[in-house]
Amino acid sequence: MAMKQSNMIKVFIFLLTVVMVISTSAATTNMVIITDPTGQDPNGAAAGSMSYAANMFQSTFLYSQTNHFAVLSGGEGSAIPRLEAVTGAISKLEDNATPAEAANTANSYSGIRVMCGGPTVGAAVGGYFDAYVITVADDGTISINHSTSGVAVLPAGVKGAIIHLRNTEGNPLYGTADTVRLQTAENIGKMIRDGYPATYIIGQAFDEVATDAGENHGGGAINLVSGISTGDMFTPAELNETGFVMNDPYMKVNSETGWSVNYPAAENYQTDPDTGASLKIVYAYQALENAITVTSNSTAVSVYGSDELGITETTQEIVVASVKKDGYDADEIAKDINAGIKSGLLVGVNYVEPKDINVKENTKAVGVYFKPLSDSRTSPSWDLPISSSVLNMFGNIQTAIGLILVILVLFRSTLIKSFLKK
Template identity: 55%
Template structure:
């Protein structure tokens, strides 16, 4: 039944880019999918972490056919098929398309598609060719890309796909020639497609060397809805304390409400590029224990800000997270201890394990730095002081009455 509900799921833009077929560059191969259509969930940009390849899917066929094609192609890849042989299986399913590839194996597209193949030779020559139907491949060991694009029904920019597909392919070729990493190129290609063709809803992207995915950052929140518009701003972030908020709420803030620092505006494609690109300043943050909306995003920003200021220290990262909880920045989870974090400086990664709060509470109980025995003693003292005050009030009243009696 799930397949029929999601029948509209169909990426109309698939792009895969390989800039370093040796696999040595941590950002040397990437891929992504998006569409104007609904239901652009992660099934449209699957990544195999074991074998380092992506499988992008889409087409005019129904969701059931697409899922069967994916299953068959995944099985073929597990049994050692080449990307071309696995992608060719899409032709057995009406209206379905598969794009498969990885840094060391090249890439291929098969089934029902309208795409450009980009090949960049070692001397800088860029060759771009148009293809429809059958199987087309980027040879193993080559730098290049495959980009498919069609306009979805109902897209107000219907009729732009042919031009945008060609222009984006040319720009991809230039960026590969000029030495940009694949993760950056995929993000910029998605930005161009989103703005110029209207096929703009996530979807998401993957880094096929470092095995990083945007996950559910841009996918729809509910079935039969669109994902995040990749041609718009995504968030505002405080680089000092890590406070962040997404749009449209971000419209209400010009400075950080926590530390009063300026906020940095980040577009959706900038966030996508940062999320899948490995750099000396990049931190991969994984969040476990709660699927509360927005928790992963804000935790990432807090952890990244903490690492930037204090380094990969479990105690300081935990302190930054707990400060965020105290400030109301992080809600619905309990305070964390350093033991709740999995910090791996060698791969620039941090895992955060939360415990959700019970009964729908948004913040944990106050953690007062005073022993309960001390509070009991203070309570007793306060009670004693209260009695003394009462006695003094009574004594004062009687003293005044006695004084008045004598005067009179």
């Protein structure tokens, strides 16, 4: 219990520090979708957040790797109470509370919303919200219920979803939230009924909300079963900026070889420079779906601990190549990543160890946990074949020689006279 309290304090202090340097904002779109409440389908549960507002960082879609739950936040209240509500909800979920009990934490604060859920425990939203709860019975019957107060619950063991949507002040499509919320809820229900996995549905729902309601900046999403997150794919590059527009083109890809290039550089490519094949445009909501979906012939790679430009994409390429070569071997993956760091392909991060590689072969997922370098260094210290004590000794000798030279320069005339007298 003491360890949990210590971890929660650390989380709160970190989030509080972030709040002190960014302007207040919150997700206006939260959703949890569960298509397989048994937790067996690796793509059977997903959650995510986005907004027209700025600062849609990963704090708006937190995820527990250990307990497979997500906590999504939002509302119009001030930032510090929102963080208190989020950390309170996390603490309750870690103590095996139900999503309803955890989401109810938000009702102790003004204007705060917390949505949470997991593959087998259902989902709930509490506090300041305007949401639809969608349930889909085994016979295909879709039920959609509107809720705006207290706690709205998707029960454990039931296929369904919860979607909250409001418009941000200044959004050109302000006033569309009520219509789009219901429209998207209906389409989510139909897709669940028709057998689509949660990771696909959340991508489609993001597209619909972004296009029709204008709440379109990432944010991101999480595969709650397989533990895969979009990480910083769509979050803002800088503080107080908006994230990637989720219904905009994100990349171009050669469907046959997998070669790809992200926007804006993709604007300069019409064909694959190696094969001459035509390139397919992949929109951000499609890239989101691809990033969190586990397939039989793909490896999902999540990267944590670094926001250096290009780290995520390069690490993903290295890990995919390593898995193809050596399988899901943490030792080999670590070696290949370290080779990339040593060669300069990966900058700003320290060497990794096998314990930093979280391999889930059954779901074809790999998580890589980096430790960023301090003092703005781009590469780790050299691993020289000589001990630090020897280097210190050489340094001391060099210092001594330097002092002798200084003495010779300062007292050269005295020394010369003394020598001539002899």
